[in-house]
Amino acid sequence: MARLSRLVIPQQLHHIIQRGNHPQGIFQDTEDYVIFLQWLRDAAKAFQVAIHTYILMPDHLHLLVTPSDETGIAKMMQWVGRHYVPYFNRKYQRSGSLWQGRYRATVLEAESYFLKCSLSIESNPVRTKVVADAQEYPWSSYQHHIGLKIDPLVTDHALYWQLGNTPFQREAAYKDMMQKPLAVADIAAMMDAALKGWLIGSDAFKAEMVRLTERRVAPMKRGRPRKVLEEAV
Numbered sequence: 001m002a003r004l005s006r007l008v009i010p011q012q013l014h015h016i017i018q019r020g021n022h023p024q025g026i027f028q029d030t031e032d033y034v035i036f037l038q039w040l041r042d043a044a045k046a047f048q049v050a051i052h053t054y055i056l057m058p059d060h061l062h063l064l065v066t067p068s069d070e071t072g073i074a075k076m077m078q079w080v081g082r083h084y085v086p087y088f089n090r091k092y093q094r095s096g097s098l099w100q101g102r103y104r105a106t107v108l109e110a111e112s113y114f115l116k117c118s119l120s121i122e123s124n125p126v127r128t129k130v131v132a133d134a135q136e137y138p139w140s141s142y143q144h145h146i147g148l149k150i151d152p153l154v155t156d157h158a159l160y161w162q163l164g165n166t167p168f169q170r171e172a173a174y175k176d177m178m179q180k181p182l183a184v185a186d187i188a189a190m191m192d193a194a195l196k197g198w199l200i201g202s203d204a205f206k207a208e209m210v211r212l213t214e215r216r217v218a219p220m221k222r223g224r225p226r227k228v229l230e231e232a233v
Contacts (some may be wrong), residue, residue, distance in 0.1 A: 001105070006105055006197060008070050009209060013052075013110040013157075015117055016063040016073065019100040025058035026098055028089070033139045036084050041153045043079040047072040050155035053118040055125070055140035062121040066157070077103050107209065108195045109120050109201025113190065114159045118145075119178055134178055138166045144179070147171035 008014065020026035027033050033056055044051050044065075049072045053064035065071045085098045108117060122142040125131045134142045144151035145160065147167060163173040193200035199209055 018103040019060040019101040044075040047075045052157040109205040146175040
């Protein structure tokens with residue numbers, strides 16, 4: 001199924017995936033991770049994109065963000081790329097693109113998918129057996145969400161704040177949620193939506209986004225149109 005042009009809706013939750021094409025990865029030492037996060041923070045502030053969750057893996061990255069306008073995400077990703085790729089190429093004496101094509105992104109219904117997607121992103125190094133516990137991985141927002149550090153890159157989502165009335169309650173609730181296994185079907189659905197660019201959410205949410213954007217936000221259902229089938233019975 002063909003992928004739509006990127007769907008960006010201001011003030012809605014978006015999941016972004018960027019993969020590298022370098023065989024040795026896109027982050028090779030601590031300096032790489034640190035400088036990328038610094039540039040990402042600068043770009044997010046400049047282009048008014050709130051970053052709620054992130055993870056930098058050796059060969060790819062995930063972001064969960066809310067943009068304030070239709071262009072902020074693209075400008076942020078382009079700005080970071082224009083700074084980080086030349087830095088990486090100079091440092092490792094290489095040339096050419098660092099990314100595996102363009103970044104992928106889609107819109108999620110926050111009420112249904114924020115916590116699921118956030119936990120899925122931050123549990124990536126556990127699922128891939130890089131670490132035994134998500135809090136051991138330094139290049140994600142998980143330590144922020146469970147109160148081990150204050151991460152200036154992170155803007156807490158309203159649904160995170162609803163986990164408790166105090167920071168301790170929110171952090172404890174989030175940590176408890178991480179201990180429970182995520183449904184494989186949910187992880188697969190969120191990944192599929194991001195890679196194909198289709199919105200993920202309830203039928204009511206999809207209908208509202210169609211009204212706002214005046215474009216299709218989900219794949220057409222396969223098979224003959226329902227009216228034709230009914231008339232044929």
